[in-house]
Amino acid sequence: MSNTQRKAVSLISGGLDSMLATRVILDQGVHVEGINFYTGFCVEGHTHAIRAKDRKKAKRNNALWVAEQLGIKLHIIDVIEEYKDVLLNPVHGYGRNMNPCLDCKIFMVNKAQAWAWMEENQFDFIITGEVIGQRPKSQRRETMPLIARESGADDRLLRPLCAKNLPPTLPEREGWIDREAMYDFHGRTRKPQMALAESFGFTEYSQPAGGCCFLTDKSYSNKLVDLWQARGERNYDLDDIMLLKVGRHLRPAPHYKIIVSREEGENHYLSGYRNEFISLETRSHNGPIALLDGVPDEKDIELAASIVARYSQGRDADQVRVEVRMQNGNCRELTVKPLAPSDIISAWHV
Amino acid sequence: MSESKLDARRLLCPMPVIKTQDRIKNLQPGDQLEVTCTDPGALNDIPSWCRIHGHEVISTHTEGREITIMIRVM
Numbered sequence: 001m002s003n004t005q006r007k008a009v010s011l012i013s014g015g016l017d018s019m020l021a022t023r024v025i026l027d028q029g030v031h032v033e034g035i036n037f038y039t040g041f042c043v044e045g046h047t048h049a050i051r052a053k054d055r056k057k058a059k060r061n062n063a064l065w066v067a068e069q070l071g072i073k074l075h076i077i078d079v080i081e082e083y084k085d086v087l088l089n090p091v092h093g094y095g096r097n098m099n100p101c102l103d104c105k106i107f108m109v110n111k112a113q114a115w116a117w118m119e120e121n122q123f124d125f126i127i128t129g130e131v132i133g134q135r136p137k138s139q140r141r142e143t144m145p146l147i148a149r150e151s152g153a154d155d156r157l158l159r160p161l162c163a164k165n166l167p168p169t170l171p172e173r174e175g176w177i178d179r180e181a182m183y184d185f186h187g188r189t190r191k192p193q194m195a196l197a198e199s200f201g202f203t204e205y206s207q208p209a210g211g212c213c214f215l216t217d218k219s220y221s222n223k224l225v226d227l228w229q230a231r232g233e234r235n236y237d238l239d240d241i242m243l244l245k246v247g248r249h250l251r252p253a254p255h256y257k258i259i260v261s262r263e264e265g266e267n268h269y270l271s272g273y274r275n276e277f278i279s280l281e282t283r284s285h286n287g288p289i290a291l292l293d294g295v296p297d298e299k300d301i302e303l304a305a306s307i308v309a310r311y312s313q314g315r316d317a318d319q320v321r322v323e324v325r326m327q328n329g330n331c332r333e334l335t336v337k338p339l340a341p342s343d344i345i346s347a348w349h350v
Numbered sequence: 351m352s353e354s355k356l357d358a359r360r361l362l363c364p365m366p367v368i369k370t371q372d373r374i375k376n377l378q379p380g381d382q383l384e385v386t387c388t389d390p391g392a393l394n395d396i397p398s399w400c401r402i403h404g405h406e407v408i409s410t411h412t413e414g415r416e417i418t419i420m421i422r423v424m
Contacts, residue, residue, distance in 0.1 A: 038364050061364050061391065064398040073402055078368050242362065268415070272360055 006176040007031045007123040008158070009116040011108055012074060013212050014062025016205045017129030017161060020196050022070055024160040025127050028177040032127070034074040035112050036063040039083040039104075040241050041214045051265045062206040069202070079111060080238055087215070088234050097221035099213060101138035102147070105130075109151035125156040125171045132162045133187040141165075161185045161193070214245065223249055226350045230254060230294065239273070243291075246270065249350040250307060256294030257350065258304045260311050275327055280308045283333060284321035287312025302334060309338035351380040359416065363391035367399050374405065374423055381423045382408070388415050396421070 010022040012034035026032050067074035086107045090100030109126060116123035130139050130147075138147075144166055148157045155170040163172065163182035172179040185192045197205060214220045223244040228234045230251070243259060246266050251257045258280075261267045270279070270289045277291040278301065290308045292301065301324055309320035315338050325331045356373050358366035366387045373383060385396060396419050397407045408420040 036364075038368060042364075060394045060398070061367065064364075064367070064395055064402070067402050068398055071402075074399070076364050076368050076371060076399075078365070 005029065005031055006125070006171065007033070008125050008127050008171075009112055009121075009123045010034050010072075010127045011112055011129070012036050012063045012066055013129070014064075014066055014206055015129070015212060016190075016193055016197060016202075017131060017134070019066045019070065019129070019202065019205060020193060020200070021127050021129040021160040022066075022072065023200055023202075024182065025158075025177060026070065026072070028181060030177060032070075032072050033123075034063070034067045034070075034072050035115060036074060036076045037079045037083075037108050037111060038076060039086075039213070040080045040238050041083075041087075043212050043214055051263065062212075066205075075115070077111065077115070079107075082111075083107070084236070095137040095216065097216055097218050098224055099137070099215040099221075101135065101216075102143055104213075105138045105143075105147050106150045109147055109153050109157060113151060113153045113156075124176065125158055125169070126153050127158050127160055129161060130159045131185045131187075131193075132165050134185075158182075214241075220244060223350050226251065226257075230257065239276070243273070243293075247288075247290075248311075250344070250348040251350050252303055252307075252345075252348050253300065256292055256296040256300055256304075258290050258292055258307055260290045260308060261288040274325055275329075278327065279325045280305055281323045281325070282309060282312040282314060282320055283323050284319075285309075285312045285314030285317065287314065287320075302336060303339075305334045306336040306339040307344065309336050310341065310344065312338070314338060351382070352377070353382045353384070356383060356385045358385055358387040358389075358392065360388055362389045363395050366392040367395045370396055370421070371399060371403075374403075374421070377423045379423055383421045383423065385419045385421065387417045387419070390417070392419070393417050 008025055008030050010032050012018050022032055064074055086100055086103050090103040092102040095101050112126050115121060116126055132141050132144060148154055158169045158171050161183045162185050164184035165186055168179055171177050227240060246269055247259045247261045249257060249259055261270050267289045270291055273291055277293060280290040288308060288311050292304055305322040308322055312320060314320035319335050320338055322334050322336055323331055324334055356369055358369050366389060370385050400407050400421055404424050406422040406424055408422050411418045
């Protein structure tokens with residue numbers, strides 16, 4: 001082993017694998033700092049912040065929590081703009097939904113590398129919590145060298161949890177770390193990770209079922225594709241992708257969509273967009289706030305009002321008063337009959 | 351030593367943390383930063399970020415939906 005303390009930057013997602021990989025390298029006497037990339041599609045935090053029913057859950061960013069448990073610094077980098085190209089033009093295609101997992105991993109390792117080699121940072125290598133066979137799109141035997149090569153990290157990319165199943169990397173060959181202290185995990189089983197966590201005394205950790213990205217979610221992906229189809233172009237901004245996480249989305253016609261809040265937290269969140277969208281709110285009864293996205297005409301607004309009334313406490317009333325607020329603040333009221341549940345066509349639900 | 355303010359209202363985590371991190375990068379030890387947010391997650395995340403980077407949270411204050419966090423840069 002060399003006497004110089006080496007420096008590694010670890011991609012911290014907030015999940016168990018990157019937490020373990022980091023701890024393995026810390027135990028080698030390496031100085032490790034974490035890096036976490038915010039794409040806008042990260043599951044972390046947002047839905048908890050938006051939905052009132054989730055307010056009782058621990059409101060923490062798991063990447064930060066992991067860093068604190070490990071006693072390392074964490075740098076969170078906003079990559080929302082740069083990530084668009086990864087999502088819109090994935091060289092290696094999509095997974096089951098709109099998840100460009102392989103391109104995403106290459107992108108993140110590349111970004112980590114660019115950060116790590118910067119003159120003020122001067123890190124020696126990069127670590128990830130990848131395990132061969134763990135994920136069907138991005139973590140396969142054949143993708144491991146591809147990620148290393150296409151990211152530009154090459155043999156400075158070390159995967160401590162499965163390093164023994166891969167050719168020795170520079171940190172191993174140079175003796176910066178002991179290859180024998182690395183692991184040979186493979187496959188989809190989580191048992192080796194859980195056993196290692198136990199040996200480290202980690203009793204609490206996050207293991208989100210679909211990973212940490214909304215793009216692996218079928219319903220979310222459908223809404224994203226619907227948005228692109230309606231606009232006639234594949235593009236988005238942060239507000240677009242945030243709004244896809246909120247409320248019921250109904251599209252009665254190609255030229256407009258209704259986003260109806262489901263509860264108080266979403267009401268509050270959607271009300272923050274009332275200067276950007278036509279908004280509807282029931283006045284005679286308690287009920288949701290809805291935004292109209294697109295170019296609805298007067299008949300569309302009336303239909304939207306009757307849909308909003310259907311989701312209000314006046315759903316069984318003969319008439320419900322609904323306030324229509326334009327983006328410029330001008331308001332008027334419509335009196336509508338709530339749409340019967342059977343009249344809400346299932347194909348409207350995005 | 352300077353005092354400055356950061357308006358992170360309506361931003362959802364981790365954006366308030368990122369904005370705080372980026373602002374503090376340009377401040378000097380001893381400077382104070384007051385961050386105002388509306389995402390309740392910030393009440394955990396910004397102090398957590400401060401702890402791991404060695405900055406001091408002087409106070410946190412919640413009024414209605416607004417959270418104010420005062421940080422001393424170390």
